[in-house]
Amino acid sequence: MKSEVCTLVLALCVVLVNPMSLLGPSFTRYDPCGLGLIQFDKTLTEHLWTGVLNFGLYPDLNEVVVTIEFKDVIRFAWTPDKSEIFFRGNAKNLIIKPFGVPPKRYIFYVLLLAQAEVPVVTSFKLNNQTLCSEEEKAAQTTDSFNLTKEHSSYQHVCGRRSIDHTELVTTGADARDGDWPWHVAMFIVDAVDKKKEVYQCGGSIVSWTTVLTGKGFIISWTSFDREDSRHQHVCGRRSIEHTELVTTGADAREGDWPWHVAMFIVDAVDKKKEVYQCGGSIISWNTILTEDSRYQHVCGRRSIDHTELVTTGADAREGDWPWHVAMFIVDAVDKKKEVYQCGGSIISWTTVLTAGHCVSSKGTITEAHRVLLVAGTANLSDSSAPGLQRFYNFQAKKVILHPSYTDDLPTADLAILKVDKLTFTKYIQPICLWTPNYPYDKSLLFGKDATILGFGLTEKDVFSKTLRTSNTVVQTDAACIAYAPDLYPRLLNEFSFCVGYGPKYVINPRNGDSGSGLLLPVQQSDHKIAWFLRGVLSKCGMKTGAARCDPAYxxxxSDVAPHYTWIAHHAGLKYHA
Known part of the structure; x- marks a missing residue:
């Protein structure tokens, strides 16, 4: 594929398959326990690190005492900000007390002894509340991201009763205590007379913290569509001949349990071979609930050894960015020939988000069976990478192009790749989508630091076999338009934004980085950072006659935030406020 040459002084280029230009020093950051509050950035001076306390994340703080316990002795610590900063007991326990209301961003410096390379923190306290500890680090494994495991007992024992209520149950009569142990009665307390309770509805216990009723609650693993509202009135009922008399502890009759389904898997080779897999429950006229529907997983997190210390502006390590995938296109004639095409981001265990132009050109969409994805690696030439998963997107899997996509504009330059179910590991994790829970006014992005990554062209104009990363900054529309008034006005609107350090630097994505994400760290309620996907790389600038993106521009x-509903729908994700 070749880029088109335009007659403008600057030409618009869809970032095609020709990684990233990186000149200058790399950037190393240490985030104790993955917290958003504290970070350490390595300086160019040997053993000197800049510490940052982001007090702005806690707007109600009036007085602050920070206690930091380091693994190794600190040679010296100081700050230009007005505060007390001193060691207590030994040179491992640092106390910081800003005067008055703390600044939004507090800067301090630590100088390490020669034998120490990183200011490793073993304990961090804010106003005597422990936010980071060795125990916290030990618990922060990829297994902990599977929230379903917190309720693993629920998955194995739901829908069962004790043996004396299982073998013999009479229906069409008053039930005994314990016959239907998941049923609850719901009463409404009078708004005036608190002692008056009026029976309202029934409900069903679906977890140890949740009751599902007709309209009162929507639980985390399913929801009711508006057009399916009739389902709320008729669910859980059977015809009269199956309601009054049912025998349990024996083979059921047809119609006794009309919501139960059997799920079979068709063999990938022998299409006539079907293997029983699971049961399921019909919960609406277009939805079946199986075990996977209850699965919950933390997004945007990494194992602790890839959370605390990460270097950008350099080659990534396996597991540093576990949601990034490389996308290849299999030649239509020579099935053994695979050509690198784009990057993409894992957003669920069956879904990768990439750029629309990576799978579509001039109205033709790439066939799904020709798309090959490589996940779990930071080195495409290392076939023995510990997390590598290679798989074709075939059979009933799909390439879904955004309905508003056009070749020339970044407004909706998005596509979804449905894939075989991924296994989440230390090296493969989903990134968070920018949900309606966060404001998506793009003006709030201006001036923010972000991370970019990809396998595209290097500053030496050769393909990179290793995943490269860099920091960047989101620019205002005005800054980009002022730089290239013939190019950017038609590209920038409420659905797109521009990024980069500008012409004085040559750190930018290039050909081959298309479809890769722009990543933002966002602090969560547990005080730790989660990484969010805010943009998908769409366009770059180049000089007239050039065939490759110029990193000076x-x-x-494409902003993913305004398209959240479309992405979540096709990814099978549910929004939680």
């Missing part, structure tokens, strides 16, 4: 991303 700003690049344009």
């Amino acid at each position: 700003y690049v344009v991303y």
Whole structure:
């Protein structure tokens, strides 16, 4: 595929398959326990680190005492900010007390002894509340991201009763205590007379913290569509001949349990071979609930050894960015020939988000069976990478192009790749989508630091076999338009934004980085950072006659936030406020 040459002074280029230009020093950051509050950035001076306390994340703080316990002795610590900063007991326990209301961003410096390379923190306390500890680190494994395991007993024992209520149950009569142990009665307390309770509805216990009723609650693993509202009135009922008399502890009759389904898997080779897999429950006229529907997983997190210390502006390690995938296109004639095409981001265990132009050109969409994805690796030449998963997107899997996609604009330059179910590991994790829980006014992005990554062209104009990362900054529309008034006005709107350090630097995505994400760290309620996907790389600038992106120019991303509903629908994700 070749880029088109335009007659403008600057030409618009869809970032095609020709990684990233990186000149200058790399950037190393240490985030104790993955917290958003504290970070350490390595300086160019040997053993000197800049510490940052982001007090702005806690707007109600009036007085602050920070206690930091380091693994190794600190040679020296100081700050230009007005505060007390001193060691207590030994040179491992640092106390910081800003004067008055703390600044939004507090800067301090630590100088390490020669034998120490990183200011490793073993304990961090804010106003005597422990936010980071060795125990916390030990618990922060990828297994902990599977929230379903917190209720694993629920998955194995739901829908069962004790043996004396299982073998013999009479229906069409008053039930005994314990016959239907998941049923609850719901009463409404009078707004005036608190002692008056009026029976309202029934409900069903579906977890140890949740009751599902007709309209009162929507639980985390399913929801009711508006057009399916009739389902709320008729669910859980059977015809009269199956309601009054049912025998349990024996083979059921047809119609006794009309919501139960059997799920079979068709063999990938022998299409006539079907293997029983699971049971399921019909919960609406277009939805079946199986075990996977209850699965919950933390997004945007990494194992602790890839959370605390990460270097950007350099080659990534396996597991540093576990949601990034490389996308190849299999030649239509020579099935053994695979050509690198784009990057993408894992957003669920069956879904990768990439750029629309990576799978569509001039109205033709790439066939799904020709898409090959490589996940779990930071080195495409290392076939023995510990997390590598290679798989074709075939059979009933799909390439879904955004309905508003056009070749020339970044407004909806998005596509979804449905894949075989991924196994989440230390090296493969989903990234968070920018949900309606966060404001998506793009003006709030201006000036923010972000991380970019990809396998595209290097500054030496050769393909990179290793995943490269860099920091960048989101620019205002005005800054980009002022730089190239013939190019950016038609690319920038409420659905896109531009990124880069500008012409004085040559750190930018290039050909081959298309479809890769722009990543933002966002602090969560547990005080730790989760990484969110805010943009998908769409366009870059180049000089007239050039065939490759010029890293001196700003690049344009499609903003995923306004498209959350479309993405979540096709990814099978549910929004939680």
